[in-house]
Amino acid sequence: MSIGEAPRDRSWTARLRTRAEHALPPEKLLPDRQPAYVASWIYVFGALTIAALVCLVASGMVLGLKGPAWWHVTGIGRFFNGVHLWSVEIFFFTMVVHLWGKFWMGAWRGGRSLTWVAGAVTFLISIAAAFTGYLSQQNFDAQWISTQAKDGLNSVGIGAFFNVTNFGQMYTFHVILLPVAVVLLTAWHVLLVRRNGVVPPYVRALADERAVGEERA
């Protein structure tokens, strides 16, 4: 090593940075261009799902900061609960449309299996997150859902450590554990999409189109 030459850094930090830069260079992480085939409204539903997640987390944070009983007794609390509820409904609607769109695209092709798995697991965890939200409402709906849902969970042993009639436990799952899991899984899913790119069209259809064109000619 000569004077003025930087030592070759073999630290974990440098290795992680090098690997991250290699996997997700800035132009991949925040792209300003997309393949020409990315031209359908179906692609917007992924971004809409993330937008709904932002809205429901933001409204949920307001509700959480004021405590679980606040929305029952104030008009502004009821408003934020409404925004939270409808954001959840929009979140699931857009996510399901996004999911079906990706299914019919065969979006796992070309080494993108993990992207599908991350998205599918996010969908399932989101159902659990929403479910604990319904249990945390502190109203009749929460009472009824908890007394009904306990039987299914108890029947497979889950009820022994996930007690739906324990408001404190369900509230903790709803405001901390499951939202963090959904956000982290969503981030992982998005990074995989950015790293691997959007799945290209099936090549078979292109061949068919050409054949039809030749026949017409």
Place this chain on the structure above:
Amino acid sequence: MASPLDAAPAWRGPYRSYDIVKEVAICIAVVAALATLLTILFSSPDERPSTIAQWARVQPVDFLTTATAELDGSSDTAGYGPPYNHAATGQVIGPVQLQSWLGVSHPIDTAADYVLAPLATIPNDPLLRAQIARYLAASPAQRRAWTDAYTTALGRATAHGTAVLVSPAGAGPVAPMMASLLSLAQAGGLDGALLTSRQFYQTDYTKPLLFMADGSLLSDRAQAQHLLGEQWGMMNETGSYPGQVWLWLYTFWYQIKPFSTSDNADALVWALMMALSLAFVCIPFIPGVRSIPRWIPLYRLIWREHYRAQAS
């Protein structure tokens, strides 16, 4: 091995300009505006919760019948099994008993927790204490005879407001015990007694919820709100709100045989849904299933501009 027809070679065609930050920002604005609009138009549902005091006042006969069943061990909770007690083994999936694998984690002794312990909190009532002592000193057969006689009498009882007119012939100490329990419940004391049974701060509503679920008040309200199992149950929301519609497949199985008539319906539905969920996650690895999008080419609609451009 995947079919070569499912291949997705790297794109070497043209690109178009795209602004990811702008797209996400516009989406957030659109969703926030839509959620706000829906809130202004429809707000959110909030049916007040039921209490044991409300139950005891509105349905005093049902309350007494349920409490008597808790005392003699014939209620749903008393015979439930894990995780509340050892009265049953619970549901099974073939030879597998998952319900009992972690034992009794939330113990409930219905007679002690719902009747005897709350009655013991009533002060300055030596007559009640004597009746409780008489009940506890009796043989199991004698206790059962008293509770059976009282349950039979309740079948002919009438409610006048919050009072119950009952002729408890042969019910022994059970009649005055239940009368005291009804008074305690109607005054709100039982709600507190079941919640604060362990400590001052409390968030675990298992005992009062299971007690109320053994009675009719919750199910009557649920039926009126189209929330019963045969009404597609808990995926619905009170009022006319969309609720948890994403649970439709889970709820669907309960509507058809063999699940709708099975004693192990919950365990079977859960096993099925876990298998389906695993298959859903693993679609990219399941031969045949992963080729469905190619066999049913809806993708032609999604990428129609691409194919049109390529063909020309």
